[in-house]
Amino acid sequence: MRRRRWSVLGAAACVLVAAGCTSGSEEAGGEPAADGEGWTVLVYSIADTDLEPYLLADLAEFAEVGSQEFLQVAAMVDRAADYSSDPLLDLEDWVGAKYVSIGQGSAEELDDLGDVDTGDPAQLAEFVAQGIADHPAEHYALVISDHGASWPGVGGDEGSDYSSLTLDEIRGGIADGLEEAGLDKLDLLGFDACLMATYETASTMAPLADRMIASQELEPGHGWDYRAFQVAADDPDVDVDTLGTAIVDGFAAQAEAEGTGADITLSMIDLNRMAAVDDALTEFSEALSERAADVAPVVGRERADVLSFGRDPDPEVDTHMADLGLLAAEIGVEALDVSDQADALIRALGDAVTYEVAGPAALGASGLSIYFPPTEELLNADYASVESAEAWGGFLASYFEAGSAIPADQQPVFAGDGSAQVFFDEDGLNFFASFEAAAADNVVWSSISYGELGEDGSTTFFGEEEAEVAEDGSGDVLGIFDLTVMTISDGLDTSYAYLTLAYDDEAEIATIDVPLAYYEPGEDEEYRDVTLTITFDPESGDVLNETYYGYTEAGTYGELTADPEGIIVPKxxxxxxxxxxxxxxxxxxxLYADLPNLQYDFETLASGTPLLAQLTVTDFGGNSDSVTAEVLVP
Known part of the structure; x- marks a missing residue:
């Protein structure tokens, strides 16, 4: 992906699921299934999705290493009908699933499985058991390739009505396969996929493996660099940490080469230490629950500011995944009565996350995320079925209960005495107002939005940026809008785009997430919800990374391979x-969806443009109030 520049400088105004599983390691205390040396890598490739081209490329990378004396690579590859007609090495295009052996630059069909449902855990179990039986070794790796969704799981088999695997189904499928193969445990379980480095995932998978590798953030389509497995081919005695480190480093190096390194994450977790994390999170959750009424304002403010992943301006599409380590650290600083429990959790996480990389847009990421929707209305009811989330789910219930109990006289209400002021200076529009001071302690977020008022009384907003609440408890709020709106052009047409700007002062990196509708070529009715994520250097205007991420019917996420002749419509x-x-x-x-040719601009509103500005404050219970002003741009 080539680097481009913003046309206005200073504009600051997954894909794949890879589960590497090794079994019978001395560390795990298990016995190998059969006599053998080295590693066996099993690839569960759910390519019956729009990620098919990427997954074929991954297997081709694997073939650059391929099966040899101390490494065996086998795959179950379920292909789609429409997304790619390319061969897989020696094997011509097919639809359905094949069980294949990946050699050095070659592929051999072991079995034609026909039409399979890769979202059926029994299918996963069968593949694990068969692969281990056919490829005895001392260590084993399993790679599951497809879209990821954090705690909801992975998958989206389009040939099976978008069937996917929940965390419980992944655990059950792998466990059943291991039991049939006579293995106790794997060495490495990895998810080369969007959003899978979560507490919920690591806790659920802990009985299955010694290590887990996964990403907190949405991942670029190229995923891992599977040539990193060369270290296992070179040394049959290579340990899981050495292999895991090579995988993490290989991913980072490939992302840098591909121009996608600005917002990547990848971490290796010692699953043998997850029991300590479980205990620490339980104590932290219970401490927060017991003091919910007192600490909820602090928790809400830190949740609003903490590093999060899978963001989208539309809260119905946002994943609501927050960095667990950073969240605990900030809460512990501000809420001293839970600081001991926060510190214990941070230490446990530090011990469990043994190696990680993060791009500048994810600076400080701790290695594991956790689900934390800001309001009860956004809470997915299915979260209650995640066994590992019982303690945290109990805290969320207490937090939302405390929010619903905020007295009416302590909820934010802007003063109605006409004290709101709007004035213009060199920074643009300044909007100042005050809400009742009694609500100051409960407010967790404030913003300024801007748009235009329609004749029917509706308002079309072009963007939202954080406003500043006075720290003295007065209830004073100031929002500043620089009078520029974002536009996207394909060289033929130009459209406004909704702007949400996330800026990291320490990393000096800014990220914009633009909600879009994507239409396949020739389609004018059905579309996919897509987020265009743009990471850039606000000082120079250099675009560091730009990627389409799609949301599937299975509720999973991954990089969208947009047809350049397809159409995007900003929302x-x-x-x-x-x-x-x-x-x-x-x-x-x-606009044509040809990403390399899109141009972004910040267009200054013309003098005399009618503008509606809105200042909003929200408390931890989701109660909010707004004040608006209609002005003309000077």
């Missing part, structure tokens, strides 16, 4: 006169 937030919110197309004109 804007429309608030009807009755307060109903929806995301609507920015215009009737779509």
């Amino acid at each position: 804007l937030l429309v608030v009807a006169a009755d307060g109903t919110q929806s995301w609507e197309p920015a215009s009737d004109v779509g």
Whole structure:
């Protein structure tokens, strides 16, 4: 991906699921299934999705190493009908699943499995058991390749009605396969996929392996660099940490070469130490629950500011995954009565996360995330079925209960005495207002939004940026809008785009997440929800990374391989006169989805442009109030 520059400088105003499983390690205390040396790598490739081209490329990378004296590579590859007609090494295109051996630059069909449901844990169990039986070794690796979704699991088999695997099904499938093969445990379980480095995942998978490798963030389509497995081919006695480190480093090096390294994450977790993390998180969750009414404001403020992953301006698409280590650290600093429990959790996480990389946009990532929707309305009811989330789920219930109990006189309400002020200076529009001071302690977020008022009383918003609440408890709020709006052009047409800007002062990196509708070529009705993530250097204007991420019908995420002839339509937030919110197309004109040729700009609003500005404050219970002003741009 080539580097480009913003046309206005200073514009600051997964894909794959790879589970490497090794079994019978001395560290794990298990016995090998059969006499053998070295490593066996099993690849469970759910390529019956739009990720098929990427997954074929991964297997081709594996073939650069290939099966040899101390390394065996076998794969179950379920292919789609439409996304790629390319061969897999020696094997011509097919639809359905094949069980294959990956050699050095070659592939051999071992069995034609026909139409399979890769979201069926029994299919995963059968593959694990058969692969181990056919390829005896001292160590084993399993690679599961497809979209990821954090705690909901992985998958999205389009040939099986978007069937996917929950965390419990992944655990059950692997456990059943290991039991049939006579193995106690794996050495390495990895997820080369979007969002899978979560507490919920690591805790659930802990009985299955010694190590887990996964990403907290959405991953670029190229995923891991499977040539990193060369270290296992070179040394039959290579230990899991050496292999895991090579995988993490290989991923980072490939991302740097591909121009996707700005916001990557990948971490290796010692699953043998997850019991200590479980205990520490339980104590932390219980301490927070016991003091929910007192600590909820602090927790809410830290949740609003903490590093998060899989973001989207539309809260219905956002994954609501927060960095667990950073969240605990900030809460522990601000809420001293839970600082001991926070510190214990941070230490346990530090021990469990043995190696990691993070791009500058994810600076400080701790290696594991956790689910934390900001309001009860956004809580996915299925989270209650995640066994490993019982303690944290109990805290979330207490947090939301405390939010619902905020007295009416302590909820944010802007003063109605006309004290709101709007004025213009060299920074742009300044919007100052005050809400009742009694609510100051409960407020966790404030923002300034800007848009235009429609004749029907609706408002179309072009963006939202954080506003500043005075720290003295007065209830004073100041929002500043620099009078520029984001546009995207394909060289033929130009469209407004909704702007949310995340800026890391320490890393000096900014990220914009733009909600889009993507239409396949020739399609004018059905579309996919897509987020265009743009990471850039606000000082120079250099674009460091730009990627489409798609949200599937299975509820999983991955990089979208957009057809350059496809159409993208940016979406804007429309608030009807009755307060109903929806995301609507920015215009009737779509843009070609050819990502390298898109140009971004920040267009200064013309003098005399009518503008509606809105200042909003929200407390930890989701209660909010807004004040608006209609002005003309000077």
